Amino acid sequence: MTSPISAFPAPRTVAAVTGPTVAIDIGGTKIAGALVHPDGTMTAVTRRPTPRAADAETVMAAVGEVVADLSGAPMWEQAVRCGIGSAGPVDTSRGTVSPVNIGAWRGFPVQDRVAAALRARGARIPVVLAGDGVAMTAAEHWLGAARGHANALCMVVSTGVGGGLILNNQLHTGPTGNAGHIGHISVAFDGEPCACGGRGCVESLASGTAIARWARDQGWTGPDPTAAGVAASAQAGDPVALAAFDRAGRALAAAIAATATLVETDIAVIGGGVAASGDTLFEPVRRHLASYATLSFVRDLRVVPAALGTHAGLIGAAAAAMLLLPGGGAATA
Missing domain, CATH: 3.30.420.40 (ATPase, nucleotide binding domain)
Incomplete structure (x- = not known):
């Protein structure tokens, strides 16, 4: 008979992951971005205030500005995956978010929209969506x-x-x-x-x-x-x-x-x-x-x-992508 513990699949780690991750952290106050490296260090950190009283496209435009900032980083072309950590609730099965504190986003297809913004900047990479709490959890368990x-x-x-x-x-x-x-x-x-x-x-x-x-x-x-x-x-x-x-x-x-x-x-x-x-x-x-x-x-x-302080959301968005993508997220065509 299988024991309760051995019934779980083997835990995944980020130890063997290579290449930087585009990390985006979306909250009720700010939208932040960075390139997170396999050792947890970050470069090209940028942020915009969240336009909470605006319509859905205005909020997305702020996300697009963060992506645009990151695309100017020296290691942008080496990025192999993207992780999004968002205020929730989220629906990762659909790639949508309905943050309680961002009223304009209800069932908003943020995963597809971020993927499109990445492609527009030359990055055809897989994208993972996680709730901000899940992202922070991944970060604190990895490095915190x-x-x-x-x-x-x-x-x-x-x-x-x-x-x-x-x-x-x-x-x-x-x-x-x-x-x-x-x-x-x-x-x-x-x-x-x-x-x-x-x-x-x-x-x-x-x-x-x-x-x-x-x-x-x-x-x-x-x-x-x-x-x-x-x-x-x-x-x-x-x-x-x-x-x-x-x-x-x-x-x-x-x-x-x-x-x-x-x-x-x-x-x-x-x-x-x-x-x-x-x-x-x-x-x-x-x-x-x-x-x-x-x-x-x-x-x-x-x-x-x-x-991990204020950077837990960004590190966590990257950690979630590393953990949840098959093989850590090799680049896609």
Whole structure:
């Protein structure tokens, strides 16, 4: 009888991959691009602000500008694959995205459109689409804080909240690429409506947008109306700002514990802009986690900051392409 572990296919690695990868990271705030090399180094890094209030073609035009910037890089002609990491939900089976924080894109065929933009710049290479949480997970397991862990949850806490899973040393994407999308787990059954249509989602409580909105609603009047501004006030002892981060930390802790209980992860890695607040976020997450992760097999669950910082999305988009394309993605005609 086959054992449960040996029933999984052998984990894929990026160790034997050659050639640079065109990496594109699409989020609610920025669209970034780079050439990522097999050792994880990056060149030709570029970015554009995401035109969130614009129509679908205007958003795509910003992606096209990023591709145009990259095409001027000295190693452009050596690129052999492209990885796209996008805010979700995504549908990797169709190559489409419907980011909650980019309202103009609903079922947008970003994989085909990026492939066309690449061809227009002379790059006829295979293209892989991954959710931003999955991309960040691939990056942190390859080179970051989840390296060496066979089972891990990785999260992006920024304008939205996304995530991804490593199970038995493999990137677990699910049929449509949304496995591990922890931002839309409900942790408050009578909570406020979420932009996704659900109620009480982690994202509606713990994203940077949600933290800042809740603080303002409670009377906080700091000069910087963003989550970073709330974090600065919390570090100065402002009670409303501290309460906003405590609320976010509790939501994250509940979702992390639920995920770990379901699939037995032993580490949770948190990255994204909100994670840059350091212990202002991590202290309440860890404190509340002790109340949620109580069973013996999740009690020792660790919560740590992501190691790759703001470049995790780009490195992850490349890592996902290396892992998910047959043979690491040889160039196509």
